Amino acid sequence: LGGQIDPENPFSYDVFNNFDSTNKIENQGLSMQADYDLGLATLTSITSYRTTSLRTNQDSDFTSADLVSRNFNDTDLSTFTQEVRLTSNGADNRFDWMIGGFFFDEKVELENEFFYGDDFRSYADLLSGGPAVLAGIEAFIGVPGGTLAGSGQGMTEEFGQDNTSWSVFGTLDFYATDRLTATIGVNYTDDQKDAYGRITNTDVLSGLDLTQLGYTAVLASLLSDLGVNIADPASIGPFIFANPQIYAALQGGAVGAAQNSAVNPFAALGPLQFLPPFLGFPNSVENGSTSDSNTSYTLRLAYDVTDNINVYGSYATGFKASSWNLSRDSRPFPTDYTPSSTIVDPVTQQVVFQATPSPITSAGLAVPNLVTGTRFAGPEEAEVFEIGLKGSFSQVAFNIALFDQTIEGFQSNVFTGTGFALANAGEQSTKGVEWDVTWNPIDALTLGFAGTFLDPVYDSFVNSSTGDISGSTPSGIPDLTTTVSFNYDFTVFDAMDSFVRADWQYVADTAFFDDGALENALIAPTNFSREQNLVNASAGITLSNGVGMSVWARNLLDDEYVSTAFPSVAQGGSVSGYPNQPRTYGVTVRMTF
Numbered sequence: 115l116g117g118q119i120d121p122e123n124p125f126s127y128d129v130f131n132n133f134d135s136t137n138k139i140e141n142q143g144l145s146m147q148a149d150y151d152l153g154l155a156t157l158t159s160i161t162s163y164r165t166t167s168l169r170t171n172q173d174s175d176f177t178s179a180d181l182v183s184r185n186f187n188d189t190d191l192s193t194f195t196q197e198v199r200l201t202s203n204g205a206d207n208r209f210d211w212m213i214g215g216f217f218f219d220e221k222v223e224l225e226n227e228f229f230y231g232d233d234f235r236s237y238a239d240l241l242s243g244g245p246a247v248l249a250g251i252e253a254f255i256g257v258p259g260g261t262l263a264g265s266g267q268g269m270t271e272e273f274g275q276d277n278t279s280w281s282v283f284g285t286l287d288f289y290a291t292d293r294l295t296a297t298i299g300v301n302y303t304d305d306q307k308d309a310y311g312r313i314t315n316t317d318v319l320s321g322l323d324l325t326q327l328g329y330t331a332v333l334a335s336l337l338s339d340l341g342v343n344i345a346d347p348a349s350i351g352p353f354i355f356a357n358p359q360i361y362a363a364l365q366g367g368a369v370g371a372a373q374n375s376a377v378n379p380f381a382a383l384g385p386l387q388f389l390p391p392f393l394g395f396p397n398s399v400e401n402g403s404t405s406d407s408n409t410s411y412t413l414r415l416a417y418d419v420t421d422n423i424n425v426y427g428s429y430a431t432g433f434k435a436s437s438w439n440l441s442r443d444s445r446p447f448p449t450d451y452t453p454s455s456t457i458v459d460p461v462t463q464q465v466v467f468q469a470t471p472s473p474i475t476s477a478g479l480a481v482p483n484l485v486t487g488t489r490f491a492g493p494e495e496a497e498v499f500e501i502g503l504k505g506s507f508s509q510v511a512f513n514i515a516l517f518d519q520t521i522e523g524f525q526s527n528v529f530t531g532t533g534f535a536l537a538n539a540g541e542q543s544t545k546g547v548e549w550d551v552t553w554n555p556i557d558a559l560t561l562g563f564a565g566t567f568l569d570p571v572y573d574s575f576v577n578s579s580t581g582d583i584s585g586s587t588p589s590g591i592p593d594l595t596t597t598v599s600f601n602y603d604f605t606v607f608d609a610m611d612s613f614v615r616a617d618w619q620y621v622a623d624t625a626f627f628d629d630g631a632l633e634n635a636l637i638a639p640t641n642f643s644r645e646q647n648l649v650n651a652s653a654g655i656t657l658s659n660g661v662g663m664s665v666w667a668r669n670l671l672d673d674e675y676v677s678t679a680f681p682s683v684a685q686g687g688s689v690s691g692y693p694n695q696p697r698t699y700g701v702t703v704r705m706t707f
Contacts, residue, residue, distance in 0.1 A: 115233050115240075117179025124642075124693050125674045130178040132231070140167040151203070158199045166191040175683075176690065180231030183265065189224040213284040222275045224440060228389070229268035230317070238263035238319070238386055241684065248319075251380070255327070262319040269389050270314045273440035279305040285412075293419075297428075299412035305435035307404045309490070311444055313392035320387040323482040325455040328378035329466075333368040333459075350461055369457055369467045388684060390483035392442060399450055399473045406493045408433035424504040432496035437525050438489065443533035445487030450474050453485050491536045494523040514549040520573075526588075528579050528628060529680055540574030542588060558603050562617075565596035572628065580629040587625060589633075592644075594622040612655045621646035626679040626691075636689050642676040646694075649673075660706040667699040 118130035145162035168189040175181035199214035239245045248262045285299040315321060334344040343349040354361045375381035396402030414428035438444075451474040457467040469475050474484075502515035524542035528535045550564035570591045576582045599617035606612050623645040627633045649671045654664025675694050682688035 115179045115181075115236055117175075117177035117181070117233070119177055124676065124691060125696075127693070127696060131173040131176075132178050132180045133173055133183075135172045136170060138169045141165070152200075153203070154205055155200050155202050158197075158201065160195075160197040162193075162195050164193045174228075175231075179237070180233040181237055182228070182234075183231035184227055184229040184268075186227045187224065188226070189222070191220065191222050193218070193220040195219075208289050210287040210289075211285065213282075215282045216280065218277070218279040220275075220277045222273075222277075222440065224271075224273050226271040226273075226442075227268070228271070228442075229266055230263065232265045234265060235260065235263045237684075241386060242383065247383075251322075251327075251383075254331070255322070257318070263386070264318070267317045267319075268315075269317065269392075269442065271392075271442060272312045273310065273444075275307055275309040275438055275440060277305070277307045279303065279435065293417055295416045297412065297414040297416070299414075299430075300409065301411070302407070302409045303433060303435070304407045305405070307436060307438060307490075309402050309438040309440065310394075310396060311392070311402075311440065312394045313442060315389060315391050317387075317389040319383070320389045321391050321482055322380075322383075322387070323455055324378065324380040324383060324387075325372045326457055326482075327380045329368045329372035329457045330460050331379050332371040332377070333364060336364045336367060344461060354461065365459060365466050372457060373467075385684075385686075387483055389442070390485070391481040392444075393446060393474070393479055393481055393484055395444075395489065397479055398477045399479060400446065400489060402489075404436040404438070404490060404492075406433075406435040408493070408495065422505055422507055425502070426504070427501045428499075430498050430500075432498070434494045434496075434525065436493050437491045437527075437536065439491075439534065439536040441533045443487065443535060444489050445485055446474055447488060448486045451480070451484065451486055455482070456480075488536050491525040491527075491538045492523055494521050494525050494538070496521045509554045510551070512549070512551040514547065516547045517545070519544045519546075524572075524575075526575070526578065526628065528589075529678060535579035537578055539572055539578070540576060540584075542570065542572050542575070544568055544570040544591070560599075560601045562597070562599040562601075565594065567594055569593065575628070578628060580627075580632055583629050586628055586630050589625040589628045590644075592622040592624045594620070596620045606655060609658055610655045612653075614651075614653045616649065616651040619646065619648040619650070626676075636681060637679060640679070640689050640691075642679050642689070642691055644675055644677070646675050647671070647673045654702075656706075661703070662706065663701065663703050665699070665701050667697065669695060669697050670699075672697040 120126050120128050120130070141164070143162065143164035145160065147161075148159045150157045166189075168187065171184065171186045173182065174185040194217075196217045197214060199212060201212045202210050204210060235248070239248060242248060249259055252259055252261055281301055281303040283299070283301040285297060288296045288298075290296055330344075337344050337350065337353070340353070342353045371377040375384075410431040410433050412428060412430040414426060414430075416424055416426040418424050450472060452470040452472040454470040454475075455467075456465060456469040458464070459466050469480060474480055496519060498517055498519040500515055500517040502513065505512045520541060520543040521539075522541055524539040526535075526537050526539050526542075528537075546566060546568040548564075548566040551562065553561045555561070568591060570588050572584055572586050572588060574584050575586070576584060597617055597619050599615070601613060601615040603611070603613050621644070623643050625633050626637050626642065626644070648669050650666070650668050651670055652664050652666035654662060656662035673694070674696075676691040677694055679689055679691035682690040
């Protein structure tokens with residue numbers, strides 16, 4: 115088609131588009147904090163309101179061929195929060211306490227337009243085996259040539275969510291001795307979400323019921339073998355009247371063939387149905403709402419071994435409310451729908467095969483090519499054990515913690531290339547250790563070393579987007595992350611505060627997919643890696659009048675890695691990925707007043 119790509123050099127940063135992608139984000143916010151001293155305690159109120167507006171349009175086929183002419187997203191978010199806390203002022207030598215409440219109200223509205231371009235029909239012809247295939251189908255179903263996979267066809271989407279949440283919480287510190295502190299914290303959360311999704315689909319090819327078409331084609335072929343023309347009433351009518359039992363047998367054979375992908379002549383077109391019809395929600399079966407509540411708590415003991423060293427141990431639980439999938443990948447749960455097609459005889463107009471019963475089918479809501487998945491991921495609940503050691507001396511400070519975390523119902527969200535597959539894992543656990551050390555050999559110089567070691571695993575994940583992956587390692591979680599840094603402060607001409615700083619960030623290679631078999635099959639041949647070795651540096655001065663200037667560089671050594679990879683859309687056997695940002699440098703000038 116003349117579309118250009120650079121498949122062998124992902125870090126060339128050469129981009130071949132037939133139109134420029136755009137991205138505009140506008141954030142606004144207002145917050146106010148008020149503190150009032152009541153003597154025994156301080157009353158604090160924090161009120162905030164924030165909005166985000168996002169407008170994007172992307173050449174989503176990532177080539178200079180005009181396959182996708184528009185992928186426009188218009189998203190608006192508005193969030194209001196109100197927190198009130200009452201905190202003790204330390205008048206009691208044995209107790210400190212805090213109680214409070216939090217209210218959260220967020221509204222999300224998004225619209226998306228996804229349309230095929232002028233080259234998409236030619237691309238579909240290539241994938242299907244030649245122009246005659248789609249042209250033949252158009253003739254068979256009686257539509258004008260060029261109808262299938264036509265330019266300008268696609269989807270117009272509307273999704274939204276109203277989320278209201280409130281919580282009450284409190285903590286109590288009990289000083290059992292001068293060195294031993296016991297802490298208990300409790301939080302109750304109530305979360306309500308109301309979501310909706312509506313899509314207008316104009317993609318004719320994706321809306322074809324291939325099972326129904328296969329039935330008609332096979333039946334026509336069987337009748338033709340008997341010298342009967344299914345399209346000629348004068349031929350088919352007398353045959354059915356004279357041979358009802360034979361016609362019934364032909365119907366049965368055609369049903370079986372239509373449901374067999376190896377026999378159905380139209381089944382091979384399934385992979386070309388990129389944008390199948392969408393069942394909007396809420397509907398009479400799916401109410402579009404979730405309601406979650408949870409009480410979580412923290413228990414902690416901390417002991418000052420000396421004036422410089424503290425040890426502690428804690429047990430805590432956590433909670434995350436249900437998360438809705440506000441995209442075209444949102445699908446009914448298997449409990450609400452069983453994929454299948456009702457087959458109608460084109461001659462008698464009688465139902466010859468009834469779709470498998472399900473709530474959505476019984477309600478008359480089923481649409482062609484509807485598949486199951488998830489509308490939302492249910493809540494997740496976590497518990498974590500942690501023990502740690504903290505030290506602070508005149509020139510050295512350090513922290514080290516060991517933890518064991520388990521999440522029931524972990525909300526997995528896997529990028530598929532066209533959207534996200536959202537699902538709950540049965541259980542995901544992570545054992546780990548994290549540490550940080552700072553050293554001031556002289557007052558002006560600070561050296562730092564920090565890191566995290568993690569051992570994550572899906573203890574149980576039977577219904578992932580690729581099947582049972584229990585025992586596998588979650589993607590995107592590195593087993594080792596470290597940071598080494600230094601900062602040197604000095605004065606120039608006794609008037610300008612100056613600094614020089616640098617850091618090295620290391621992130622170990624991690625899997626792109628939760629499914630190890632998929633990782634080995636797709637990623638191993640590409641040599642894509644997520645390992646990061648980023649060196650950042652900066653230097654600056656600040657004048658006495660508040661004017662400051664700094665020069666900086668990110669990824670100074672131009673390290674290369676791939677941040678995300680996925681099976682290429684409509685390009686079987688290919689893998690797409692996003693390279694990281696290359697070396698970036700600049701100058702920042704700021705005024706402090």
